[in-house]
Amino acid sequence: MALKHTLLAFLARQSLSGYEIAKEFEEGFGSCFWKASQQQIYAELAKLEQQGEISYEAIPQLGRLDKKIYSLTPQGQQHLVDWLQRPTEPTVxxxxxxxxxxxxxxxxxxxxxxxxxRRRALHAEKLRQMQTLTTTLPMGSPESKDLYMHLILRRAIRYQEDWVAWCDEALQAIAQHG
Amino acid sequence: MALKHTLLAFLARQSLSGYEIAKEFEEGFGSCFWKASQQQIYAELAKLEQQGEISYEAIPQLGRLDKKIYSLTPQGQQHLVDWLQRPTEPTVxxxxxxxxxxxxxxxxxxxxxxxxxRRRALHAEKLRQMQTLTTTLPMGSPESKDLYMHLILRRAIRYQEDWVAWCDEALQAIAQHG
DNA sequence: TATTTGTATTCAAAAAATTGAATACAAGTA
DNA sequence: TACTTGTATTCAATTTTTTGAATACAAATA
Incomplete structure (x- = not known):
């Protein structure tokens, strides 16, 4: 599986809590290329922590459960780098x-x-979301980090655009046919 | 899950054996919108048969195990029709x-x-395959059955085209970036 | 004749994902 | 004040998927 590697990649950018990662997957940048439920994320983080790929600092919250801020360990970073150099599989x-x-x-x-x-509307809405996300991304910096983020978001945008265009095409074909 | 419904949909078009369905999923039309392993397909067919959604006729083979040709039962067809009228979920x-x-x-x-x-080449090859598949589809008949098949294949073709185009875009952006 | 490829099905273990919760409290809204 | 939303984590059962086989024989190829 690669939820593991996706979590490592997130933590390679910045240290985050399970909750923050889950939010990323739900609404943020993660939502454009990976789907995972909150429970899945918490379970996987616990496993990675146990395996020494990540570690956490417990931040005491006022009156509530500690917040666990996870970061990559050197071992985790090494695994991520190894994995990154392996060929990728297209999404199923x-x-x-x-x-x-x-x-x-x-x-x-x-x-x-x-x-x-219905699907056309759904993808158009998702497209709008992705376009909004673009505006939150750091722009024009010479760092490859930012360039890559933009490219991935471009991929997500094209994907939704393509769906919308195909729905139109299909709708038109059916109208002409029947 | 919807492997169940995918199998019902295949059997709604024609009666097939597990092996033939698996081949469809691997190379044929099924490969453009659903992924499932042979084992998964056999297991699911057995389950559907047990639940009375499909039935099979055992065709004795010369000297080898019987070939089981599955078809939809009226119950299975009803379930499929019900399912078809429910809203769809975009692929994960x-x-x-x-x-x-x-x-x-x-x-x-x-x-x-x-x-x-690597990915560009992979998607370009897949695109070629899809285009070849198009030529095997019945053409120009007034049946909505055939129209829908063409539309799905169009969706698959657009998808691969879009991947190829994005890879080019990304490669160019990286080259320009330095 | 030996090997590979294709037809055809089945078994079993392990990994992963989904579904449906429960817990706990703060802050904002009606 | 009651209710909802947001922050934050955890548990457990079930379903699905993946991985890696074994079996059996025909037909084609080397």
Whole structure:
């Protein structure tokens, strides 16, 4: 799995608590290329800590449970660097809408059109979110760190744009057909 | 999960054996929107059969194990139709290359460039495969069945095209950056 | 004839992800 | 003050996926 490596990569940029990482995955930069639930993240952090890849500093909170700020250990950094130099795998595609394409003839065309419209709106909204995220990124610095972030966000933006464009294409094809 | 529904959708088009479905998922039309291993498919077919969603006819093979040709039962078809009318979820993205973008500054830029080149080639090859698949699809019939198949394949083609284009964009940005 | 490739299915263990919570308290809103 | 939202972590059961096989034989190739 690579949730492990994704967490290491996050912590390579800055030290964070489980909660902060989970938020990143939910709304922030992480949301454009990795999905993981809060529980998954907490479980994995605990495991990585146990394996000595990361360590934490417990920050006492006023009257509540300690906040654990995790950072990479040298061992964790080494593992991350090793992993980064290995070839990547494209994300696994499991697309419900493809299944609809296989058996869509079993339901009324309006149902298909409705779903395409829904998906179009969904991807357009996601696109908007990604564009907003872009504005929060540090700009124009000569650091490759920032360049890479921009490229990944570009990837996410293109992806959503492509979905919107395809939905339009599909909707038009169905309109012309029927 | 929706491997279940994907299998039902395949069997709604034609009756197939586990082996034939697995081949579809590996190389054929299925490969553009759903990933599943052979074992997963056999296990799921057995489960669906046990639940009465599909049934099989055992075809005795010369000297080898029977081939099981599965078909949808009316119950299975009903479940599929119900499922098809529910809103779809976009595929879950877990993209290793995004992780590289997060922590790519920890490795030499050449390593990043090499990986982008590798991925470009990989997606270009996949694109070629998808384009070949297009030629095997029935064309121009007025059946919505065929229209939908074309649209899904279009989605898969656009996806790979977009990857190739982004790799080029990223490679260029890195080259300009120095 | 020996080896590889293709057809066809099954088993089992381990890893990972999902689902659905519970706990605890602060701060802001109605 | 009651309610909701946000911060922060943890537990447990179940479902899904992945990994790595074993079995069996036909047909094609070397």
């Amino acid at each position: 595609i499991r697309e419900d809408l493809g299944v609809m394409g296989l058996a869509g003839h079993l339901i009324p065309p309006q149902a298909v059109v409705r779903e395409l419209g | 993205i877990r993209e290793d290359l995004g992780v590289m973008g997060l922590a790519g500054h920890l490795i030499p830029p050449q390593a990043v460039v090499r990986e982008l080149g």
